[in-house]
Amino acid sequence: MSVLPALDVGLALLVVGVAAWTIAARNLFASVVGYVAYGLLLALVWVRLYAPDVALTEAAVGGGVTGVLLVTAGKRLDALASAEVGVPPGRALKILAGALAALVAGALAWVVLTLPSPAPSLAPAAAEAAAGPGAGLGNPITAVLISYRSFDTMLEKVVLILAVLGVWSVGADAAWGAAPAPLRKVRPDGAMILLAQFLAPVGLLIGVHIFWVGADAPGGAFQGGALLAAMGMVAMMARLAEPPRIDSRKLRLALVAGPAVFLIVGVAGLALADNLFAYPQNFAKPLILFIEAFMVLSIAVALPMLVCGPPNGSPK
Amino acid sequence: MTASPGGALLVFAVLTPVAGILLSFALGGRAAERITLALAPIGLALAGFIAFLVARSGAPLVYVIGGLPPPLGIALRADGASATMMVAAALIVPAAAFYARAKFATPDGVAESRGALTFWIMLQAIWAALNLIFLGADLFNLYVALELLTFAAVPLVCIDGRPETLAAALRYLLFALFGSISYLLGVALLYGGYGTLDIVLLGERIAATPLVWTAAALMTAGLLAKTALFPLHIWLPPAHANAPAAASAVLSGLVVKGSFFLTLRLWFYVLPALPMAAPAAILGTLGGCAALFGSILALRQPRLKLLVAYSTVAQIGYLFLVFPLASAPAGGALGWSGGFVQVLAHAFAKAAMFLSAGVLAEALGHDRIAHFSGAARALPLTFLTLGLGGLSLMGLPPSGGFEAKWLMLRACAASGQWIWAVPILGGGLLAGGYVYRILAPALADGVVEVKARPQLSRELVALGLVGVALALAFAPEGFFEFIQIGRPLAGGGAS
Numbered sequence: 014m015s016v017l018p019a020l021d022v023g024l025a026l027l028v029v030g031v032a033a034w035t036i037a038a039r040n041l042f043a044s045v046v047g048y049v050a051y052g053l054l055l056a057l058v059w060v061r062l063y064a065p066d067v068a069l070t071e072a073a074v075g076g077g078v079t080g081v082l083l084v085t086a087g088k089r090l091d092a093l094a095s096a097e098v099g100v101p102p103g104r105a106l107k108i109l110a111g112a113l114a115a116l117v118a119g120a121l122a123w124v125v126l127t128l129p130s131p132a133p134s135l136a137p138a139a140a141e142a143a144a145g146p147g148a149g150l151g152n153p154i155t156a157v158l159i160s161y162r163s164f165d166t167m168l169e170k171v172v173l174i175l176a177v178l179g180v181w182s183v184g185a186d187a188a189w190g191a192a193p194a195p196l197r198k199v200r201p202d203g204a205m206i207l208l209a210q211f212l213a214p215v216g217l218l219i220g221v222h223i224f225w226v227g228a229d230a231p232g233g234a235f236q237g238g239a240l241l242a243a244m245g246m247v248a249m250m251a252r253l254a255e256p257p258r259i260d261s262r263k264l265r266l267a268l269v270a271g272p273a274v275f276l277i278v279g280v281a282g283l284a285l286a287d288n289l290f291a292y293p294q295n296f297a298k299p300l301i302l303f304i305e306a307f308m309v310l311s312i313a314v315a316l317p318m319l320v321c322g323p324p325n326g327s328p329k
Numbered sequence: 330m331t332a333s334p335g336g337a338l339l340v341f342a343v344l345t346p347v348a349g350i351l352l353s354f355a356l357g358g359r360a361a362e363r364i365t366l367a368l369a370p371i372g373l374a375l376a377g378f379i380a381f382l383v384a385r386s387g388a389p390l391v392y393v394i395g396g397l398p399p400p401l402g403i404a405l406r407a408d409g410a411s412a413t414m415m416v417a418a419a420l421i422v423p424a425a426a427f428y429a430r431a432k433f434a435t436p437d438g439v440a441e442s443r444g445a446l447t448f449w450i451m452l453q454a455i456w457a458a459l460n461l462i463f464l465g466a467d468l469f470n471l472y473v474a475l476e477l478l479t480f481a482a483v484p485l486v487c488i489d490g491r492p493e494t495l496a497a498a499l500r501y502l503l504f505a506l507f508g509s510i511s512y513l514l515g516v517a518l519l520y521g522g523y524g525t526l527d528i529v530l531l532g533e534r535i536a537a538t539p540l541v542w543t544a545a546a547l548m549t550a551g552l553l554a555k556t557a558l559f560p561l562h563i564w565l566p567p568a569h570a571n572a573p574a575a576a577s578a579v580l581s582g583l584v585v586k587g588s589f590f591l592t593l594r595l596w597f598y599v600l601p602a603l604p605m606a607a608p609a610a611i612l613g614t615l616g617g618c619a620a621l622f623g624s625i626l627a628l629r630q631p632r633l634k635l636l637v638a639y640s641t642v643a644q645i646g647y648l649f650l651v652f653p654l655a656s657a658p659a660g661g662a663l664g665w666s667g668g669f670v671q672v673l674a675h676a677f678a679k680a681a682m683f684l685s686a687g688v689l690a691e692a693l694g695h696d697r698i699a700h701f702s703g704a705a706r707a708l709p710l711t712f713l714t715l716g717l718g719g720l721s722l723m724g725l726p727p728s729g730g731f732e733a734k735w736l737m738l739r740a741c742a743a744s745g746q747w748i749w750a751v752p753i754l755g756g757g758l759l760a761g762g763y764v765y766r767i768l769a770p771a772l773a774d775g776v777v778e779v780k781a782r783p784q785l786s787r788e789l790v791a792l793g794l795v796g797v798a799l800a801l802a803f804a805p806e807g808f809f810e811f812i813q814i815g816r817p818l819a820g821g822g823a824s
Contacts, residue, residue: 117514117547124518124540133524135401142401163402164394168461170472171347173453174354175480182447183482183495189443225558250555260357260441269351271688276348 052076073239151229184323209251238312255322271311336392346457353490361449369423407813429575454481497567511551512766555588559619573688583635609803617752660743667736674729681794702775719764729801
């Protein structure tokens with residue numbers, strides 16, 4: 014066996030092993046660490062499957078943002094003295110859930126093997142269309158997200174806004190308008206602050222770069238935005254920055270900017286290119302980058318706000 | 330696939346409430362309420378005009394977004410069923426909004442309040458999501474619509490902020506997320522097998538393979554969890570009973586119908602090539618069990634809102650009888666019509682009953698049925714609405730509920746499937762029992778203490794909704810032809 018297939022088998026076994034460990038871990042923190050490691054390994058799997066865009070997203074969201082979210086949630090649960098553990102699920106329920114999961118996994122494994130080979134795919138058509146005169150993009154994934162399936166992409170950002178409002182809405186009435194609690198209660202030590210001071214500016218630059226090259230190379234608004242979001246959270250964990258007040262006009266505008274600009278450009282398409290969400294022939298690429306810039310902003314703000322949680326403290 | 334004249338209206342039906350959400354969120358405070366109320370006439374006009382265009386051309390209205398046709402691009406498609414549901418949503422959402430003005434006004438002295446901002450934005454989001462569900466012609470686009478619907482519906486359940494409402498919302502969220510992921514897995518499998526997510530293209534290409542059966546099972550299971558079909562109903566009663574009345578009306582009347590509508594789309598439009606007999610029998614059996622079991626549980630509830638919520642569990646059951654009835658070789662059109670009349674009758678009657686339950690709980694300060702003695706004399710209009718809504722739930726003439734059951738029974742007779750008459754008639758009898766439990770003490774002698782006089786306008790909104798449920802009994806023949814427009818006749822869906 015040559016080196017790469019052997020590495021692939023090892024990677025696959027490692028992913029399954031880490032997944033099993035994440036479920037088996039008794040300690041909440043340990044299983045969160047397992048989950049983050051699982052996300053990073055999955056990102057490697059995507060790289061091996063020649064899907065660098067998915068890998069970037071998986072690393073940023075599955076490994077990064079979700080990890081911080083789970084660690085923060087775990088810490089807040091620990092802090093609640095009254096956080097009583099309910100009745101643990103009984104043996105019968107566990108067996109039932111396990112059997113159901115095994116059935117679904119087995120069925121999926123079986124039918125994936127029955128897939129026609131090569132599987133029917135729109136990827137070649139998307140690549141051809143993306144490079145064509147209408148879009149002039151080198152990255153078919155960006156073309157699919159911002160052009161062919163623009164309607165989906167815009168609405169997903171609206172879902173993100175609903176999620177942020179949903180998180181805010183479980184706060185207390187009296188706290189409405191205030192800022193969420195800081196990500197860390199205590200002041201961090203010098204090492205954390207130093208790390209954030211070095212890492213955040215570099216990450217910021219990489220995030221903007223990933224967005225900027227996304228039109229032609231792997232990357233794009235979501236990956237870039239997620240990386241910027243992670244850097245924002247690093248700064249907040251080092252207490253170099255604090256969560257903003259939720260009634261801040263700037264925050265609200267940053268959150269709606271992405272979908273709002275997308276919607277306006279999409280509707281303008283009816284006048285400029287005869288179709289809703291169509292781009293005029295020669296302006297497709299600059300328009301796509303224009304929309305993506307605002308999407309990066311909205312994503313970079315929305316993800317940390319989801320992690321920060323509901324408003325806390327006094328409104329004034 | 331080419332766009333129809335006026336097809337751009339389909340996109341605007343989704344974009345108008347989306348623009349409302351973005352504006353409300355950016356401006357905050359009282360603007361959210363004003364924007365929602367201003368959307369009401371626009372949304373109704375759009376839905377009505379789309380229905381007019383579909384009726385005039387007698388064929389589905391199509392719009393290809395960005396001029397980029399499927400399989401790479403996305404299309405929206407309005408057939409008779411979509412247009413009917415859009416009009417229903419455009420009547421019920423504004424009614425709930427009008428009713429909610431008093432409770433969700435931003436209090437004086439604050440610029441913005443938690444409950445008001447959440448309620449008004451989420452209500453617009455539900456409207457946008459429902460319109461997209463009714464119009465979507467692409468399975469992933471419909472997944473986005475389902476996510477929009479879930480993330481709008483769950484916060485409405487815990488808007489009161491009491492611990493039990495948070496528990497109910499969390500349980501709802503877990504079921505809904507299970508539903509989402511299960512649906513998405515099936516969508517991914519179908520893309521892997523056929524390289525397209527467009528419903529029309531998939532409907533032409535799909536064959537009965539293990540891959541398609543697995544995808545169908547996963548997607549159906551996910552949609553059933555979101556629709557709360559027995560035995561996945563346990564999240565519904567606490568969620569719908571704990572939400573504020575205006576939210577319950579929309580959740581029970583419309584939101585669960587969204588995922589039911591997608592189940593119909595899946596089996597009759599995406600999978601017409603599959604042999605329908607076995608899955609239709611399973612769905613029909615679960616529906617029949619829901620109709621009987623939900624009604625029996627409704628009979629045992631001490632509180633009005635819980636009773637009305639369990640009645641939703643039962644009424645959802647009838648909807649699933651459409652699978653065996655509309656897929657039968659004979660009487661399919663009757664079964665299809667019966668199913669849609671049941672969707673509409675329940676949507677209007679249940680929204681009216683939840684709004685009435687809200688009026689009643691505010692006027693009496695409680696909703697314990699045991700303490701209703703003499704309440705009908707104090708709140709005659711509200712009990713009239715509850716009684717007329719109950720008439721439709723039982724399926725007595727003249728009501729939409731009767732019309733639905735009559736059509737379904739005729740479909741049973743035409744296709745020789747007499748077994749489904751058991752839940753149809755048995756459920757109606759049990760519904761009679763639980764409606765009697767509300768009305769009998771209220772009409773009895775007794776004196777209740779009215780803490781606050783109900784607003785006449787709110788009682789009239791509920792009465793108006795129940796009026797629509799009754800008026801369905803007089804639906805002209807043209808209406809039944811209208812809801813058949815665009816219904817596929819191949820494979821499982823023979824007329």
